[in-house]
Amino acid sequence: MNKKYRLLWFIIGLGAQLQILFSLSISETMIFCLAPFFIAEEFHAMRRSGVITCFYVSILPLLGCILACVVNGTALVYALRGLATTALIPCVVIVVHRLFRKDMNGYKWYFVGELGSLFISTYVFQHYGMLQTYAGGQTGLDAAEDLMSSPLYWIQRFGGLLLLPSRGWYCNVPLAYSVLVPVFLAIFSLKTSTSGRSTALGVILAALMVMIAGKRRASIKRVAKYFWVVVICGVCSVFVLNVAYKKAALSGWMGEESRQKYERQTRGGDSILHLLIGGRAASFVGLLAVADKPVFGFGPWAVDDAGYLETFFSRYASVEDYEDLLGANIRQQRRLLLIECHACWLEFWVWYGLLGMVFWLYVLFVVFRFLRHDCWVVPQWFFWLGAGAPGVLWMIFFSPYTTRVMTPMMLVGYLMARAVRHGRVCMPVEMIKEIDATERGR
Numbered sequence: 001m002n003k004k005y006r007l008l009w010f011i012i013g014l015g016a017q018l019q020i021l022f023s024l025s026i027s028e029t030m031i032f033c034l035a036p037f038f039i040a041e042e043f044h045a046m047r048r049s050g051v052i053t054c055f056y057v058s059i060l061p062l063l064g065c066i067l068a069c070v071v072n073g074t075a076l077v078y079a080l081r082g083l084a085t086t087a088l089i090p091c092v093v094i095v096v097h098r099l100f101r102k103d104m105n106g107y108k109w110y111f112v113g114e115l116g117s118l119f120i121s122t123y124v125f126q127h128y129g130m131l132q133t134y135a136g137g138q139t140g141l142d143a144a145e146d147l148m149s150s151p152l153y154w155i156q157r158f159g160g161l162l163l164l165p166s167r168g169w170y171c172n173v174p175l176a177y178s179v180l181v182p183v184f185l186a187i188f189s190l191k192t193s194t195s196g197r198s199t200a201l202g203v204i205l206a207a208l209m210v211m212i213a214g215k216r217r218a219s220i221k222r223v224a225k226y227f228w229v230v231v232i233c234g235v236c237s238v239f240v241l242n243v244a245y246k247k248a249a250l251s252g253w254m255g256e257e258s259r260q261k262y263e264r265q266t267r268g269g270d271s272i273l274h275l276l277i278g279g280r281a282a283s284f285v286g287l288l289a290v291a292d293k294p295v296f297g298f299g300p301w302a303v304d305d306a307g308y309l310e311t312f313f314s315r316y317a318s319v320e321d322y323e324d325l326l327g328a329n330i331r332q333q334r335r336l337l338l339i340e341c342h343a344c345w346l347e348f349w350v351w352y353g354l355l356g357m358v359f360w361l362y363v364l365f366v367v368f369r370f371l372r373h374d375c376w377v378v379p380q381w382f383f384w385l386g387a388g389a390p391g392v393l394w395m396i397f398f399s400p401y402t403t404r405v406m407t408p409m410m411l412v413g414y415l416m417a418r419a420v421r422h423g424r425v426c427m428p429v430e431m432i433k434e435i436d437a438t439e440r441g442r
Helices: 003-014 026-049 052-072 076-102 104-120 129-135 140-148 151-168 175-192 197-213 217-225 227-251 256-265 272-279 282-290 308-316 319-331 344-374 379-386 389-398 406-421 429-439
Strands: 019-021
Touching: 003 026, 003 076, 003 104, 019 026, 026 052, 026 076, 026 406, 052 076, 052 344, 052 406, 076 104, 076 344, 076 406, 104 151, 104 379, 104 406, 104 429, 151 175, 151 197, 151 379, 175 197, 197 217, 197 227, 197 379, 197 389, 217 227, 217 344, 217 379, 217 429, 227 344, 282 308, 282 344, 344 379, 344 389, 344 406, 379 406, 379 429, 389 406
Parallel strands: none
Antiparallel strands: none
């Protein structure tokens, strides 16, 4: 064990939620500083481990951002933000590859540090600190009190705390814990917040994956062997959960606000598609935009001056929703809005062009290949990478790109598991002993 790199895992996690300069966290700033020192050695190491393709693909969004900014004449402040976001991806790949190579079992200390970061950021280095100061918004204790009044605050903190043992010490915690805790978090999310549905879906699917896989290599191989059966079960569970959510929302069990939100979002119908359009319309609006500029995109933080949101609502939303949107535009005096892209793949396509979208196609390929072939190789990582895969897929299709360190970190984790399987990277002795103990049922 290399204590220096284990400490680095922890420090990067500790800075994950602490923002020091506009949109950059301490972790991201550290990664930008470390990458130039690691790149020469890691370039050759990535060629040996097979992660070099990932490194090349991770550069594509950066190239796409440069081209999009030049073609569209993007304002400097937005161009710099886009360049920082996209340049961070290959930097994370470099630094995390180094950390995995030097201390593969130290990944768990990232989660320990991140949990501390979640609580520290409540009072200092808030994510919106400097930006809110310039905008005249709340800061300091006022902002902390406002943040803590949100149910999502407690969902995120309690989730991080309760899932920590399974993420970092999966082979050592009882299997029942890794199943029941996600179920509890799902119920807690639905009961306390009208915005907790995606969290609930992700953790329920994680619990399902854990139930199927177990903790031993032989049992985890079931996920790979019966991959398409698992996929079908996952899809069916989404429909079952949709029915359960409908009954819970309409019965009032989730509260009056959740019932009204469900009725509002299903005016056009109560199917999953109508629910997605009602609750995640922004995940589809960008499709109208990319039809106009599919190759180079619009540049980072592109303004919706063509009215794509209004066009989408006029075609696919209910009459009531469309009228509400028009009324909101009148009240806001039609201030400029960004092109809605509440999906990672679509956000990168709209902002950075075709090169940005190709990156997410690669991520999808890597995730599915891991589940199909490599999920059993490092059992300690199964809860984090295997059971966490449904959350990654949800993020790609229905969430904006906000996990700028964790997502590339998981990508490298998927590839390192494959490298271990093919003998290009060796697991440390402590991990091998832990697997052997689990196989013997100790």
